[in-house]
Amino acid sequence: MERESMDFDVVIVGAGPAGLSAAIRLMQKAEANEQELMVCVVEKGSEVGAHVLSGAVLDxxxxxxxxxxxxxxxxPLNAAVSHDEVYYLTSDQAGSKVPSFAFPKTMHNEGNYVVSMGNVCRWLAEKAEAMGVEIFPGFPAAEALYDDQGRVVGIQTGDMGLDEEGNPKDxxxxxxxxxxxxxxxxxGCRGHLGKSLINKFxxxxxxxxxxxxxxxKEIWEVPxxxxxxxxxxxxxxWPMSDGATGGGYLYHADNNQVVCGLIVDLNYSNPHMSPFDEFQRLKHHPVYSKHLEGGKRIAYGARAITKGGLNSLPKMTMPGGFLVGCNAGTLNFAKIKGNHAAMKSAMMxxxxxxDALKNGDEGQSDLTQYEAVFNDSWLYDELYSTRNFGPAIHKFGTVLGGAYNTLDQNFFGGKLPFNFKDETPDHASLKPAAECKKIDYPKPxxxxxxxxxxxVFLSNTNHEEEQPVHLKLTDASIPLAQNLPKYDEPAQRYCPAGVYEIVEEESGPRFQINSQNCVHCKTCDIKDPxxxxxxxxxxxxxxxNYPNM
Structure with missing residues (x-):
């Protein structure tokens, strides 16, 4: 069967906050420029918002x-932030509240809103469609298309109806x-096409x-x-140990709902760590349990976030294409916020x-003028002033790194004359399992x-059973031959959905991939050593299929 083809002025991959903001801004500009633009958005989720997961406090x-x-x-911005509380936890029962002057002002949230970004995206999609944007949910962008000169000329959506070996079914x-x-x-973070484009160009x-x-992230209904x-x-x-860094959060949304979660930096070194289990025990700390006890957990999800900041931000243009939002890495980790940054990068x-199309551009150019526009924006100023936030914590740890960041942000506006960098990729940070302390996690x-x-059941995750496994091993022998003896195969612990297992059989261990469980967090693509x-x-x-994450 021949592939059908459709032509547009602009194709956008992903109906998240960045993609939808780009679509809306394109139509606004088209109206202002008195031009006609054909714009479409493809979204791999079953509906807009189905794969959107964010804390989220929205600036x-x-x-x-x-x-x-x-x-x-x-x-749907209904719950304005009333006040902030920050705690430093020292054990499973102890900790202290940090006075507001002692934590970075980037973590002050006056004027922000506790939201469901899934619902915000559904609302943005309605606005985009009303302006003439075509949105195709359930259509993943499987490949980027290139012309003979190697320029991006669009995307190909994924084939449907393949069996496990990749052969066509009826x-x-x-x-x-x-x-x-x-x-x-x-x-979004670690987009598979974004990853390939970064490498190609x-x-x-x-x-x-x-x-x-x-x-x-979990959503709870509380009394x-x-x-x-x-x-x-x-x-x-706490519960971070062995030099691991990260932090927890708990937000009171509207409708008697509380969202809570944990972010674990993926540069941790102990392969015995299970980020999922760290999150589960965090909720037993009194700072969290007093908000959750008597409530009911109604949703669960997990997603990687891009947090390298300005030092890791790639060139965002290529011939015929743009990387925007968390696909490029525009998240402001000092604020623990990426939605406003993703939207702004896409709008620009x-x-x-x-403007290029209005001025006679025929397409497929490398619109490098974007860099100047980006560098002249408040987004660049945000990322520049917080460029040291993550590297300082990686370099000095939570306490000393946090103290530096408070000093830098609160008293010098991010202008201290230092430029810390972390040149070690997250996947290269693991130590051999024999050198690390095993962690005994309590039973839930x-x-x-x-x-x-x-x-995973609460995430409403489902995949068609008979289809090719979408988690590809370059070398199928590595999990057992290398990762198991050296790192006790960390995939069985860093995956938040139980996708990877070591199954003990009479003939020896077997590496099993339960791809049906995959919540599309991308952690395995990032952390596999x-x-x-x-x-x-x-x-x-x-x-x-997240209802309102």
Whole structure:
């Protein structure tokens, strides 16, 4: 069967906050420029928002620029932040509250909102469609398309109806070619096309390696008398150990809901660590349990976040294409916020594209003028002033690094004359298992803490059973021959969904991939010490189906 082809002015990969903001801004510019633009957005989730997971405390800065009257238009920003609390935890029962002057001002959230970014994206999608944008949910972008000169000319959506060996079944439907003058890749953290584009065009040349965290999130319904709408809590310290860094969060949203989670920096060194189990025991600390006890957990999810900041930010343009948002790494880790940054980076890309097409550009150029626009924006100023935030914590640890960051942000506005860098990739940070202390995690109690399988169940994750495994091993022997003896195969612990298992059989251990469980967090693609695992798109609509994450 021949592949069908459709032509657009701009194709956008990903219906997250970046992709949808780009689509809306393109249509706004088209109206202002009196031009007609054909714009489409492809989304691998079964619906817009199905794969969106974020804390989230939203800084409305970019939204104010995109849709100034968003309140009047009914944007789902309902829980304004009322106050912040920050704690440094020293054990499973102890810790101290940090006075507001002693933690970085980037973590003050006056004027921000506790939101479901899934619901925000659904609202943005309605606005985009009303302006004439075509949105295709359930259609993953499987490949980038190139012309004879190597320029990006669009994407190909994934084939449907393949069996486990990749052979067509009776239900086979080939993917479509969506061709465009410009393609915006807004896939989120560690997008598989973004990863390949960075390699193909050497976009990260001269940059520090990108760094990542693994973020967990649960939604709880709590009794009305213990709900405090707008309260924002952040914690550092315990349960992180052995030099691992990260932090917990708990936000009181609207409708008697509380969201809580943990971000574990993926440069940790102890291969015995299980980030999932660290999160489960965090909830037993009194700072968290007093908010959750008596409540009911109703949702679970996990997603990697891009946190390298300015030092790791690649070149964001290539002939015919743009990387925007977390696909490039625009998250401001000092704020623990990426949504406003993703939106702004995408809006600027849309403006550059629209103006270029208005001025007679035929497409497929490398619109390098974007760099000047980016460098002249408040987003660049944010990322520059916080460039040392993550590297300082990596270099000096949570306490000393946090003290430096408080000094730098609160008293010098991010202008201290230092430029710390972390040149060690996250996957290269593991120590041999024999050199590290094993961690004895308590069994979940089924009230505050839970196991992986019951958690994955709450994510509504599903994949078509008979399809090729979308977690590709470059060398199938490495998990057992290298990772197991040296690192006790850390995939069985760093995966937050129980995808990877070492199964003991009479003939010896067997490495098993339960791809049905995959929540598309991308941690395996990042943390595998041999860089042997590549995440690619499964059949359209597969993965989690988050209702309001």
């Amino acid at each position: 409305p800065k970019a939204l104010n620029e995109l849709i100034p009257d968003w309140k009047e238009q009914g944007a 239900s086979y439907m080939p993917g479509m070619e969506l061709r465009a003058k410009y393609t915006i890749f807004a896939e 050497d976009l990260d040349k001269g940059k520090s390696p990108q760094h990542y965290g693994l973020g967990f 009305a008398d213990q709900h405090q709408e707008g309260l924002v809590v952040h914690t550092a310290g 890309a849309a403006e550059v594209i629209a 109690d089924g009230k505050l803490s839970f196991d992986k399988l019951s958690s 041999a860089q042997n695992i590549t995440w690619v798109t499964p059949e359209g609509g597969g993965g989690p």
